[in-house]
Amino acid sequence: MLQAASAGCKGYSVLANKVGNVANGQEMGVGPDFAGLMLAVRDKADRAAYGVVFSHFGPRVKAFLMKSGSDAALAEELAQDVMVTVWHKSAQFDPARASLSTWIFTIARNRRVDYFRRARRPEPEDLDWGASEEPDAADIYQTAEETRRLGAALSTLPEPQRALIERADFGDLSHSEIAAQTGLPLGTIKSRIRLALERLRQNMN
Amino acid sequence: MTIKHHLNDDLLMAYAAGTLSEAFSLAVATHISLCDDCRAALAAYEAMGGAILDGGDDLAPMSDDALARAMARLDMPAPIAAPKMPKHAVLPAPLQHYVGTDLSAIKWRKLGMGVRQAILPTKGKGGSARLLHIPAGQAVPDHGHRGMELTLVLKGAFRDESQHFARGDIEIATEADEHTPVAMSDEDCICLAVTDAPLRFNALIPRLMQPIFRI
Missing domain, CATH: 1.10.1740.10 (RNA polymerase sigma factor, region 2, helix turn helix motif)
Incomplete structure (x- = not known):
């Protein structure tokens, strides 16, 4: 996913593979x-x-x-x-x-x-997943x-980058609204978000 | 079917986050209905939303009776889900919610030179959506546009300067692009076009017609 970048879209399987290789030292949640x-x-x-x-x-x-x-x-x-x-x-x-x-x-x-x-909110057409099969x-x-x-x-992202990702994508703020709040030019916001995504990709590797 | 022209990160993330306008969301949802790569990428961005939601330190305690109140609502009838749309050769499900399933029942308006359009009733600011019907071999009148324009092929194909777009392909054009989509000569082309500002046509006559046709 985070692979997608300008090259277009790579599949979820890419993320899955990347993730499969990640950090063996990761704590396996006990919750x-x-x-x-x-x-x-x-x-x-x-x-x-x-x-x-x-x-x-x-x-x-x-x-x-x-x-x-x-x-x-x-x-x-x-x-x-x-x-x-x-x-x-x-x-x-x-x-x-x-x-x-x-x-x-x-x-x-x-x-x-x-x-x-x-x-x-228009939603994509459902895929036929073959409901009979047990996952x-x-x-x-x-x-x-x-x-x-x-x-x-x-x-693991540095705080400013993490905050930008969260605000840009999962708070309800558009890039231009963040620009208005932070006083940063739109171009700077966008390039920082790209940088954060890039770091995320590296961390997933 | 191989799709060559995909959504970009910005659009996928904004759609996953729910910050895209209805008109742009319609183009994204329609493309994803046809493109498994972008469907998978969307799932990954939604997983990012899930990771942020479950991230740990952000908690807003709920009131003491919150669980009891929710439990009391569980036996109420569930809201009725939207009906599942039938498979259609041209119109993916998200579009069927706007225009039904019968291409011939769509209320097209003539746009000149055989090109027709039907404006879709999306709400809110942030873009307008329309279907365009372009006769085989015909060009959409030369237009630039302010802001971003998405053009998704549903039937037939068009070329635009050096590139070729077939069913499922989406062209993402920005302000700087002056582009002239031309339908391929073997078949009429139907596209979903979404713009976040009115298109401006380069020829005088279409420009005068613009307020009338709302393109």
Whole structure:
């Protein structure tokens, strides 16, 4: 992915391969198995498992929404909506395609677009994934690992670059809005973001 | 089908982050519907969003009764999901939400020289989207534009100076480009075009017509 750069788009598999080679010294998270918990929600409507997922992700989703400009009360309401959607759309959770944090991120992002822009968000056509086939455990593990390692790589970025990436891409600020806030010329912002992405690519290698 | 012309990092990241306008999102979603490379790249950018969300230090504690309130909502009926769109030879699902599935039912407006357009009802600032129908061998009137223009081929093909664009290919043109897409001579060409500022045509007549046709 972060390979993509000007050459166009490389596949997710590229990221997967890169990530496969990363940092053996990386700590293997010892926390709860969120994919497993979410599968219990999906397949057994397990409320206890849902409670664990809620307690972990609710405050993160709320923080994410506050970063994009919601006040605390609104962020709390929207985070509620997001976490209830996690329950209602659990049938769409496929841990081989996206880790739980990635999947919840997309729900939170869509809620934000919906609420703040009151605009439709066109979504790509669904691929036919052949629903009858059980996802491979190795795929599920690798997908979760990718997100974890990506997070580790992000955390190694120097603070200004990390902050720019987060604000440019996952806060609701356009490049020109960041320019207005930081007083930096647009060209400088863009080249710093490129530099940060470049470092991220190197860290993934 | 091999796609040669792809989305760039900026567009993919902005779409993954949800900061693109509806019109530009429509072009991105339509291209991704046809391009597995960019679909995979999008998944990777969304994974970046997931990594940032789960990054650790950013927590905003929820109120004490938050979980209880959510639990109370779980048994309410789930919102109805959008219906799954049928496969269509020309129109990928994201476009079907705007124009349906029947090409002949699209309300085209003549643009001169056989070129027709249908403006799509996207909301908000930040761009407008239209379908263009260009007769085989015909050029879209010579135009420059302010800002960025995306042109995605849905049917047929066009060439633009030195490059060739077929179904699924997306051309990303910036302000500096003066380009003249010409439909290939064997087939009419249908494109999705998104601009973030009104196109300005170089010839006087089309320029006078611009406010009328909204291109």
